[in-house]
Amino acid sequence: MNLSLTVNGVEHSLDVPANTLLADLLRSQLRLTGTHVGCDTSQCGACTVHLDGRSVKACTVLAAQTQGRAVTTIEGIGSPDDLHPMQAAFRDCHALQCGFCTPAMILRAIELVESGSALDNRTVREGLEGNICRCTGYHNIVKAVLTAGEAMQEQAR
Amino acid sequence: MSAETGIGAAVKRREDLRFITGQGNYTDDLNVPGQAYGVFLRSPYARARINAVDAADALQVEGALAVFTGQDTAADGLGDLPCGWLVKSRDGSDMVSAPHPPLAVSQVNYVGEPYGLVVAESLAAARQAAERVDADFEELTPVVATARAAQASPIHQGLEDNLAYDWELGDEAATDAALSAAVHVTRLDLTNNRLIPNAIEPRAALATFDPTNGEYQLRTTSQNPHLERLVLSAFVQIAPEHKLRVVAPDVGGGFGSKIFVYAEETVVTWAAAKVGRPIKWTAQRSESFLADAHGRDHVTHAELGLDEAGRFTALKVSTTANLGAYLSTFGSSVPTYLYGTLLAGQYKTPNIHVRTHGVYTNTAPVDAYRGAGRPEATFVVERIIEAAARETGRDPAELRRLNMIAPEDFPYQTPVALVYDTGNYQASLDKALRLADYAGFGQRRAASQAAGKRRGIGFSCYIEACGLAPSQLAIQLGAGVGLYESGEIRVNPTGSVTVFTGSHSHGQGHETTFAQVVSDKLGVPFDDVEVVHGDTGRVEFGLGTYGSRSLAVGGSALICASDKIIAKGTRIAAHMMQAEPDSVAFEAGAFISGNQRLTLQEVAFAAYVPADYPPDLEPGLSEKAFYDPENFTYPAGAHIAEVEVDEATGVVQLANFVAVDDFGHVINPMIVDGQVHGGLAQGAGQALLEHGIYDADGQLTTGSYMDYCMPRADDVPDFTVDTTVTPCTHNPLGVKGCGEAGAIGSPAAIINAVTDALGTEDITMPATPEQVWRKLRGL
Numbered sequence: 001m002n003l004s005l006t007v008n009g010v011e012h013s014l015d016v017p018a019n020t021l022l023a024d025l026l027r028s029q030l031r032l033t034g035t036h037v038g039c040d041t042s043q044c045g046a047c048t049v050h051l052d053g054r055s056v057k058a059c060t061v062l063a064a065q066t067q068g069r070a071v072t073t074i075e076g077i078g079s080p081d082d083l084h085p086m087q088a089a090f091r092d093c094h095a096l097q098c099g100f101c102t103p104a105m106i107l108r109a110i111e112l113v114e115s116g117s118a119l120d121n122r123t124v125r126e127g128l129e130g131n132i133c134r135c136t137g138y139h140n141i142v143k144a145v146l147t148a149g150e151a152m153q154e155q156a157r
Numbered sequence: 158m159s160a161e162t163g164i165g166a167a168v169k170r171r172e173d174l175r176f177i178t179g180q181g182n183y184t185d186d187l188n189v190p191g192q193a194y195g196v197f198l199r200s201p202y203a204r205a206r207i208n209a210v211d212a213a214d215a216l217q218v219e220g221a222l223a224v225f226t227g228q229d230t231a232a233d234g235l236g237d238l239p240c241g242w243l244v245k246s247r248d249g250s251d252m253v254s255a256p257h258p259p260l261a262v263s264q265v266n267y268v269g270e271p272y273g274l275v276v277a278e279s280l281a282a283a284r285q286a287a288e289r290v291d292a293d294f295e296e297l298t299p300v301v302a303t304a305r306a307a308q309a310s311p312i313h314q315g316l317e318d319n320l321a322y323d324w325e326l327g328d329e330a331a332t333d334a335a336l337s338a339a340v341h342v343t344r345l346d347l348t349n350n351r352l353i354p355n356a357i358e359p360r361a362a363l364a365t366f367d368p369t370n371g372e373y374q375l376r377t378t379s380q381n382p383h384l385e386r387l388v389l390s391a392f393v394q395i396a397p398e399h400k401l402r403v404v405a406p407d408v409g410g411g412f413g414s415k416i417f418v419y420a421e422e423t424v425v426t427w428a429a430a431k432v433g434r435p436i437k438w439t440a441q442r443s444e445s446f447l448a449d450a451h452g453r454d455h456v457t458h459a460e461l462g463l464d465e466a467g468r469f470t471a472l473k474v475s476t477t478a479n480l481g482a483y484l485s486t487f488g489s490s491v492p493t494y495l496y497g498t499l500l501a502g503q504y505k506t507p508n509i510h511v512r513t514h515g516v517y518t519n520t521a522p523v524d525a526y527r528g529a530g531r532p533e534a535t536f537v538v539e540r541i542i543e544a545a546a547r548e549t550g551r552d553p554a555e556l557r558r559l560n561m562i563a564p565e566d567f568p569y570q571t572p573v574a575l576v577y578d579t580g581n582y583q584a585s586l587d588k589a590l591r592l593a594d595y596a597g598f599g600q601r602r603a604a605s606q607a608a609g610k611r612r613g614i615g616f617s618c619y620i621e622a623c624g625l626a627p628s629q630l631a632i633q634l635g636a637g638v639g640l641y642e643s644g645e646i647r648v649n650p651t652g653s654v655t656v657f658t659g660s661h662s663h664g665q666g667h668e669t670t671f672a673q674v675v676s677d678k679l680g681v682p683f684d685d686v687e688v689v690h691g692d693t694g695r696v697e698f699g700l701g702t703y704g705s706r707s708l709a710v711g712g713s714a715l716i717c718a719s720d721k722i723i724a725k726g727t728r729i730a731a732h733m734m735q736a737e738p739d740s741v742a743f744e745a746g747a748f749i750s751g752n753q754r755l756t757l758q759e760v761a762f763a764a765y766v767p768a769d770y771p772p773d774l775e776p777g778l779s780e781k782a783f784y785d786p787e788n789f790t791y792p793a794g795a796h797i798a799e800v801e802v803d804e805a806t807g808v809v810q811l812a813n814f815v816a817v818d819d820f821g822h823v824i825n826p827m828i829v830d831g832q833v834h835g836g837l838a839q840g841a842g843q844a845l846l847e848h849g850i851y852d853a854d855g856q857l858t859t860g861s862y863m864d865y866c867m868p869r870a871d872d873v874p875d876f877t878v879d880t881t882v883t884p885c886t887h888n889p890l891g892v893k894g895c896g897e898a899g900a901i902g903s904p905a906a907i908i909n910a911v912t913d914a915l916g917t918e919d920i921t922m923p924a925t926p927e928q929v930w931r932k933l934r935g936l
Contacts, residue, residue: 033186034179036409038357039442043862046357074179087177091169094827097835098664099176100358100409106177121875128870132862134357134410135664137838137899138870140831 005066007032008076016063023047023058025066026073034074034103038132045131048104049073055111057130074103077110085155086110089148090141097135105131105141113149121146162676162683164890167827170669172662181407184361184378185439192363193222195425195438196283198273198290199447200265203299203519203855204312207263210273211291218289220282223432225424226273227262235259235427236393238418240484243635244322244493244515252322255313255517257483259393259420259427265294266312266482267521268856269447271420276432299519299855303479304456306516312482319517321480321489326497327510327573335471335508339462343545349533350922351454351479351849352842353865354526356663358409359440360449362422366430372400373429377422379405379691380415380661381701384638386693388418388486395427405691408663412839413525414449415663416703417486421448446860451849452526454479455492455533461506461541467551469560471508474500474537480515481522488524489515494634495530495622495704501571502538503582503618503793504560509572519855525703527839527900528621535619539905543615544918553909554590557618558583564883575622577791578886580819585881586618589795589817592877598799611802612812615909619902620793623705623894626786641785642706643698644714646675646722648778650765652758653685657781659699660711661691665896666828667707673824674712674890678719679757680746697781705894708824709790709885716889717782725778726760732771733763790885790893794818796837796902798910807930809911811841815877816902821885821893829895833878836899842868843900844907845923866923 004013007030016025026032026049035058038046047058050072078084086106089095096102105128112127113119119127124145125138133141162168175181198210212224238257245251261272273290277283300309306319313319336342362377373396379385382403390398408415421438429436440448455476462471478492497511542560546553561582562569569577590596598614605612625631628639645657656675660667672686679686689695702711723743730748731738733755741750748755763770764778799813816833823829846866850859859865884891904922911924915932 027186031188032179033183034181036183036358037185038359039862041442041861041863044357044442074177078178080174080178080180083177090177091173094170094831096173096176097666097831098356098358098408098410099172099181100183100356102176103179122871125871132357132867132869134355134412134839134867135835136831137834137836137868137876138873139834139876142870142875 001064003063003067005068006070008072018064020063021059022061022063022066025063026058032073032075036100036104038100045108046101046104048107048131050107050111055108074106077106085151086148089144089151093140093144093147095136095140095144101131101133105133109145109148112145113152119146119149162673164673164677164824166673166825168669168673168825170666172666172668183358183407183409184363184376187363187376187406189363189365189435192435192437193276193278193432194280194283195428195436196275196287197271197421198275198287198292200261200268200270200272202265202294202296203268203301204297205265205294206297207261207265207272208293208295214291215275215286215289218282218286220278221286222276222278224273224275224290225428227258227260230260230424230427231258231262234394238420238423239388239392240489241486241637242490244324244489245635246322247325252489253316253320254484255316259423267519269444269521270482274424274428276428276436301518301520301851301853301855303454303477303516303518306479306518307477307514312517312519321484321515321517323514324493325510325512328508329510332471332473332508332510336460336462336473339470340465341463341549343461343541343548345459345541345544345918347457347459347537347540348921349453349455349536350843352452352526352847353446353849354412354414354449354452355445355867356410356412356414359442359445360415360419360421361439362425363435363437364426364429365435372402373426374402374404375422375426376404376406378408378415379403380411380663380703381699382661382691382693383659383699384701385418389423389426393423402694405661411663412527413452413529413703416701417450417524442862443860446865447857448521450485450522450524451481452523453533454523457537459537459541461545463545463549467549467556467559469504469506472500472506474511477514477516479518479520479523481520482517483522485522485524488522491525491530492533496534498573498575499531499534499620499622500538500573503562503620505562507572511573520851527836528897529704531621531897532901532904535617535901536905539617539619540908543909553616554586554595557616558586576788578788579883580791580793581881581883582618582793585793585817585819586795588879588881589797589815592817592879593797593799593813593815605801609804611804611914613800613910613914615798615906615913617796617902617906617909619796620791621898621901622789622791624709624786624790625704625706626789628785638700639785640700641783642700642710642714643781643783644711644718645697645779645781646715646718648722648757648761650762652681652761654679654681656686656688656715657696658688658690658711658715659696659701660707661702665702665707670708670824670828671712671715675715675719678716679722681757705896708890708892709888709894710784710786712890712892713888714782714784717784718780721780721782722778725780726757728771728774729760729763730755733769787887790821790888792818792820792893792895792898794898794902796906798903798906800907800910800914802914802929804933807926807933809845809924809929811874811907814874816899817879817881818895818898819881819883820895821882822891823880824892830878832895833899834876836897837876837903838868838873839900840903841873841907843922844904846872848923
């Protein structure tokens with residue numbers, strides 16, 4: 001099937017099998033390998049991307065569902081020279097170790113902050129419930145999200 | 158050296174930039190031209206005879222390239238997957254090793270065991286073809302339960318029973334006598350639950366073969382690529398060592414599970430030459446559950462004797478350890494040398510005896526998982542001490558303190574083989590008691606009670622042994638490899654430094670910490686030091702990363718190589734300054750004699766452009782070292798858990814966790830804290846959430862994240878972590894290792910807190926809401 005979508009601000013027109021998953025489209029066809037696949041039951045959250053600004057698990061979204069919509073992956077969030085405050089906070093707070101869950105965790109965290117709800121330790125932990133990290137014990141991830149949350153709200157003001 | 162980047166500085170990790178921007182290179186992110194895709198055929202049965210595998214229909218699928226079975230690998234002379242540690246039974250006989258072919262040939266012995274590989278042009282075609290392979294199995298009765306496996310009929314043909322070994326350590330007669338004479342004996346039956354490691358990156362392999370020169374290249378998710386190469390060449394005999402390059406690129410966590418040499422990367426490498434195409438295989442999570450080596454799975458009876466004053470007089474432990482269907486790479490050593498030797502804990506128990514029956518069952522192989530034997534030992538020691546304190550009406554912290562090895566007792570010879578070099582266990586306990594506000598616990602318990610909840614507190618004063626050593630002793634005890642590490646320091650002509658290490662980082666941050674160590678030692682800017690690891694084509698040799706050994710062994714090798722650089726540089730500088738080498742000192746990156754000074758950069762340039770140069774010295778400034786430790790290192794600490802139990806639901810909330818650890822000198826405190834946090838969450842997972850369960854038919858009922866409960870962000874609290882420091886006495890950095898401590902100490906502390914809250918010792922891990930709810934109701 002023909003598919004038109006925007007990924008990280010770039011318009012793509014592609015021919016894909018109808019059963020293609022968004023995760024496979026991003027990784028195999030667009031070679032955006034910052035989106036990872038860690039499970040086959042939509043539980044680990046390592047494939048989280050933004051679809052029209054909302055975080056979704058790309059392993060359970062059909063590519064076809066993204067027709068005419070905007071997908072943002074970690075590659076579209078910031079670059080080494082121009083980090084998003086959430087990316088910077090993850091590094092500053094040592095909120096990653098092996099890095100495999102990190103892109104997805106950052107995307108989910110950005111949405112959490114942008115949703116505008118009041119964030120504290122408990123709400124951040126609840127908000128990250130759909131993303132598994134096996135390395136960090138979450139302690140520093142929570143710290144990073146709260147730190148970046150302040151920076152992002154500061155920026156927005 | 159710079160306070161911002163030297164030893165002890167919380168340097169931000171240089172590897173982070175690629176991970177936070179999505180530019181990491183994990184194995185599945187890599188692609189090579191012409192690659193085909195592999196899918197493994199896996200046994201649906203726990204135990205079955207393979208009558209026939211018919212691939213004719215599968216090969217009709219468009220894009221299908223080949224189907225290989227165990228018959229093919231056997232016919233091609235592919236060797237078995239070896240177990241690298243030969244354990245001897247108490248009667249002196251060698252352990253019984255069941256043959257472990259990479260693909261099952263005539264019988265499958267656990268659900269998920271690979272018996273074939275399908276290769277196709279695309280992953281979809283490979284999956285489709287795999288579904289059309291017709292395998293004829295004849296089901297056999299499986300043996301599943303750990304406790305009863307030894308007596309059951311043997312699962313492997315030709316073996317007399319399911320006993321791999323009957324191992325012991327310590328003086329049984331003396332221990333029995335001391336128990337008989339004890340004023341009080343505490344007895345406890347314990348289960349250490351089976352865990353499934355679950356690094357979030359599934360295992361993967363991408364293998365290529367170049368027919369023009371016979372060279373294989375395997376990119377794979379490995380914690381120790383050199384060991385992988387050694388085993389695949391020396392034992393499996395895929396290719397000579399110099400024709401096989403193994404690269405472990407960015408690896409998404411390991412926790413032990415990526416140490417081992419598995420069937421999948423073995424067969425994919427072999428098949429790449431057979432098909433004449435690169436082959437990529439990436440595990441689905443369900444495959445990780447079925448076929449990654451699992452951890453723990455012990456059933457134990459323990460008895461602790463105490464005298465009138467509460468001093469421990471004897472500890473006797475009998476354990477049945479489930480080794481799974483085959484002996485994994487280091488599976489035999491985990492419930493023996495990494496377990497029995499740790500049963501002295503932090504205490505002066507004079508008599509200890511341990512006996513371990515290692516048994517085969519129709520379950521996935523069991524091997525090292527974060528802590529590997531030491532969490533199991535800690536669980537026995539710290540649970541039975543807590544129970545003894547309760548039975549004898551003593552404060553659990555004070556009973557521990559009474560029995561602790563004192564600072565003046567070091568070096569301390571335990572009755573179970575180890576010699577602890579240094580420690581100050583009381584200092585860690587004191588600090589933990591303060592941080593946990595032990596004095597205020599009564600008030601907090603009352604507050605919980607008022608809110609209809611039960612509160613409990615639990616301790617765990619663990620010891621761990623890291624950096625298995627020395628090689629000669631380990632080999633005498635059955636290890637198949639040395640346990641040293643290699644390091645190479647190359648000072649480039651312009652004075653920048655490239656460091657090659659045999660350690661491997663899969664989240665630990667070696668690219669940062671090892672650069673800190675070398676930068677500090679050689680006095681060169683941190684940014685001028687690059688760390689190379691994980692590639693047998695670039696690093697001479699290595700034994701990889703496991704057992705919290707990287708810094709203590711791999712880091713020490715870099716210090717030894719740096720010393721050689723300084724020694725050679727001193728000779729070059731002395732010649733250039735027309736001074737005696739003895740008069741030259743090396744300080745902060747410069748060679749100094751009197752009022753003359755040459756930087757390492759100037760000396761490096763002279764070494765590569767030897768115009769004014771000692772006539773009897775080779776040009777160049779590159780040195781390597783193999784560091785073989787003279788002893789283990791012994792990190793230790795005090796963990797205190799506080800839980801709140803909801804009587805209505807049985808939910809256990811981990812309310813507070815304090816960990817005070819002694820890792821010796823700390824290179825990067827930010828990274829050390831992070832390692833502890835991660836270990837604590839995994840320990841909390843073991844204590845409260847995680848359980849790998851096989852049903853009576855040997856089907857894994859916890860084969861996905863829907864059924865296997867991983868710790869999530871809202872399952873754990875913020876952790877309070879701190880350190881005390883007694884430097885290791887026998888390595889040049891004075892470091893001990895911090896990777897596993899969190900997972901070693903915490904399960905016992907948490908279960909001690911749960912049992913304190915519930916007023917019963919009868920709680921098994923994980924303490925699920927259902928179990929706790931039932932206990933609260935006496936069900």
